[in-house]
Amino acid sequence: MAKSPMAPPSSFLWSRRVFLTLLTGFVLIPVYVMVSSSLKPLADVTGEFRWLPSGLTIRPYIDIWSTVPLAKYFVNSLIVSVAATVCSVVVAVFAAYAVSRYTFRGKRVFTVTVLSTQMFPGILFLLPLFLLYVNIGNATGIALFGSRGGLILTYLTFSLPFSIWMLIGYFDSVPRDLDEAALVDGCGPLGALFRVVVPAAIPGIVAVAVYAFMTAWGEVLFASVMTNDTTRTLAVGLQGYSTLNDVYWNQIMAASLVVSVPVVAGFLLLQRYLVAGLTAGAVK
Amino acid sequence: MTTTAPAEAAVQQSSPGTAEKAPRRRPGRIRRIGLPYLLLLPALLLELLVHLVPMVIGIVMSFKELTQFYIRDWGTAPWSGFDNYKVSVDFDAPVGEALLHSFFVTVAFTLLSVGLCWLIGTTAAIYMQDTFRGRGLLRALFLVPYALPVYAAVITWVFMFQHDNGLVNHVLHDQLHLTDKPSFWLIGDNSFYALLTVSVWKGWPFAFLIVMAGLQNIPGELYEAAALDGAGMWQQIRRITLPSLRPVNQVLVLVLFLWTFNDFNTPYVLFGKAAPEAADLISVHIYQASFVTWNFGTGSAMSVLLLLFLLVVTGVYLALTSRGRRAADG
Numbered sequence: 001m002a003k004s005p006m007a008p009p010s011s012f013l014w015s016r017r018v019f020l021t022l023l024t025g026f027v028l029i030p031v032y033v034m035v036s037s038s039l040k041p042l043a044d045v046t047g048e049f050r051w052l053p054s055g056l057t058i059r060p061y062i063d064i065w066s067t068v069p070l071a072k073y074f075v076n077s078l079i080v081s082v083a084a085t086v087c088s089v090v091v092a093v094f095a096a097y098a099v100s101r102y103t104f105r106g107k108r109v110f111t112v113t114v115l116s117t118q119m120f121p122g123i124l125f126l127l128p129l130f131l132l133y134v135n136i137g138n139a140t141g142i143a144l145f146g147s148r149g150g151l152i153l154t155y156l157t158f159s160l161p162f163s164i165w166m167l168i169g170y171f172d173s174v175p176r177d178l179d180e181a182a183l184v185d186g187c188g189p190l191g192a193l194f195r196v197v198v199p200a201a202i203p204g205i206v207a208v209a210v211y212a213f214m215t216a217w218g219e220v221l222f223a224s225v226m227t228n229d230t231t232r233t234l235a236v237g238l239q240g241y242s243t244l245n246d247v248y249w250n251q252i253m254a255a256s257l258v259v260s261v262p263v264v265a266g267f268l269l270l271q272r273y274l275v276a277g278l279t280a281g282a283v284k
Numbered sequence: 285m286t287t288t289a290p291a292e293a294a295v296q297q298s299s300p301g302t303a304e305k306a307p308r309r310r311p312g313r314i315r316r317i318g319l320p321y322l323l324l325l326p327a328l329l330l331e332l333l334v335h336l337v338p339m340v341i342g343i344v345m346s347f348k349e350l351t352q353f354y355i356r357d358w359g360t361a362p363w364s365g366f367d368n369y370k371v372s373v374d375f376d377a378p379v380g381e382a383l384l385h386s387f388f389v390t391v392a393f394t395l396l397s398v399g400l401c402w403l404i405g406t407t408a409a410i411y412m413q414d415t416f417r418g419r420g421l422l423r424a425l426f427l428v429p430y431a432l433p434v435y436a437a438v439i440t441w442v443f444m445f446q447h448d449n450g451l452v453n454h455v456l457h458d459q460l461h462l463t464d465k466p467s468f469w470l471i472g473d474n475s476f477y478a479l480l481t482v483s484v485w486k487g488w489p490f491a492f493l494i495v496m497a498g499l500q501n502i503p504g505e506l507y508e509a510a511a512l513d514g515a516g517m518w519q520q521i522r523r524i525t526l527p528s529l530r531p532v533n534q535v536l537v538l539v540l541f542l543w544t545f546n547d548f549n550t551p552y553v554l555f556g557k558a559a560p561e562a563a564d565l566i567s568v569h570i571y572q573a574s575f576v577t578w579n580f581g582t583g584s585a586m587s588v589l590l591l592l593f594l595l596v597v598t599g600v601y602l603a604l605t606s607r608g609r610r611a612a613d614g
Contacts, residue, residue, distance in 0.1 A: 020408070030485070033444055045449060094323040114331060123548060125335060126571075127342070128345065220434060249443050256435075
């Protein structure tokens with residue numbers, strides 16, 4: 001997208017080159033450390049730092065699975081994050097459709113309340129939520145505390161406010177004539193939502209799903225309090241590589257890389273949608 | 285699903301009849317009055333369960349003397365009036381003094397982090413607005429810190445900040461000889477800068493992403509008109525790009541502020557359960573006050589105070605920036 005018909009001045013080009021080079025270094029050095037250290041023998045990461053490994057080994061990638069039950073944590077994280085994402089997107093689609101397409105009493109109160117939960121410090125409702133889950137468990141027998149279900153419930157509400165907000169903007173940009181045509185053709189309002197509005201808003205929905213998945217996959221605070229040995233997720237499990245005597249930095253880096261690959265790959269594949277979704281929705 | 289079926293059926297029946305009389309834009313509007321509420325119901329219930337009810341419980345807890353003896357059945361804990369609040373804001377006593385210190389550290393940290401994230405993100409987005417070779421690759425690279433899970437990214441920084449085997453000391457001390465002896469980064473005063481570095485590294489791509497999206501909504505005619513008037517590149521950025529981004533920035537800065545101020549994950553992974561004094565962010569401070577000392581009443585009172593502070597700041601911020609916007613529009 002050319003900004004102006006004339007070529008940018010050389011001051012712009014030079015400063016851009018310098019700035020972007022420095023920024024690339026800043027961004028990439030930790031990534032390089034992660035990748036290179038994950039291929040180093042243990043001696044390389046316990047002694048003085050080396051830019052280049054003394055020898056390459058894939059040993060850390062084999063050992064990470066036995067030092068801690070990484071596979072179990074991985075599966076837990078996957079179940080929790082996928083379930084939280086799916087539920088969050090469905091709930092957000094319904095809510096955003098209501099706000100975008102209808103006028104009703106309490107609409108403003110709803111949007112303001114939902115958005116303002118974004119400013120709640122997690123620490124404020126961590127303990128009450130913990131107690132609430134325990135009490136619900138005692139009263140009804142539904143195990144929320146320590147279970148994946150409790151974590152899914154918690155995480156899906158974390159991404160909900162932002163998702164609703166972004167989808168409202170996105171649905172607003174889908175022409176109303178489209179769903180009105182569907183209504184005239186005999187679709188119910190939900191038919192119009194799923195046959196017309198949702199397909200037209202796919203980039204926004206993908207963006208919201210990516211955001212919800214990343215939120216659930218990366219959360220540490222609630223995972224550290226609300227999980228037990230069988231439901232532990234990666235966020236907590238990764239701390240198991242440091243023992244009193246040794247810190248297996250090469251294994252930590254290998255494990256970090258392994259748990260990052262799914263999200264980073266997914267994110268980079270779908271980032272176009274995220275930008276498109278933000279452009280049409282939230283930022284408008 | 286089943287709960288919405290009657291409403292849907294009602295609309296389908298009523299649509300043909302009312303479509304002739306009622307304006308075409310909203311067929312059968314009266315009959316559908318319940319539908320928006322049904323659509324909102326799941327979101328409302330979830331928000332109630334996970335956010336609003338716990339918040340109310342938290343407020344109630346802040347008025348109780350809630351120590352580990354009562355945690356099994358917290359309802360029976362004795363009421364303590366405003367005692368927890370008095371302890372929290374008694375700045376001459378150790379608890380209050382520590383909280384005040386943590387608050388100032390958090391404010392300083394948040395202002396610096398948000399400022400830097402915004403500056404780097406905006407600069408990068410503007411520089412990358414028009415196409416050049418490698419732009420797509422660079423954009424993907426820049427988003428990596430944001431896409432990485434917090435713990436994976438921060439744990440890499442922990443490794444880099446190690447005293448004996450970390451990259452930072454290796455570069456600063458061994459290679460550049462800038463320091464007399466290797467520094468400690470994760471304890472002592474340096475920990476503030478370590479935390480800031482990690483926070484900016486992780487946070488700026490979000491600003492980049494949002495500003496990039498905002499830039500695409502600026503109509504191209506504005507630039508063409510400016511170019512016709514003889515405005516150079518720098519002038520276009522100052523006169524058109526930056527002012528056009530104002531509505532985007534209003535939301536972006538607020539969101540960055542709230543996220544950074546409430547951030548728990550970064551300091552928790554960086555320092556573990558005991559944050560050094562220089563980097564004692566308020567979330568971790570309250571976590572410690574609650575879970576390490578098992579004094580949940582005081583921890584809740586501190587959380588409520590934090591929430592009140594954020595409410596006031598957000599309110600004032602929105603009032604000020606909205607007025608500024610209206611003035612600029614009018």
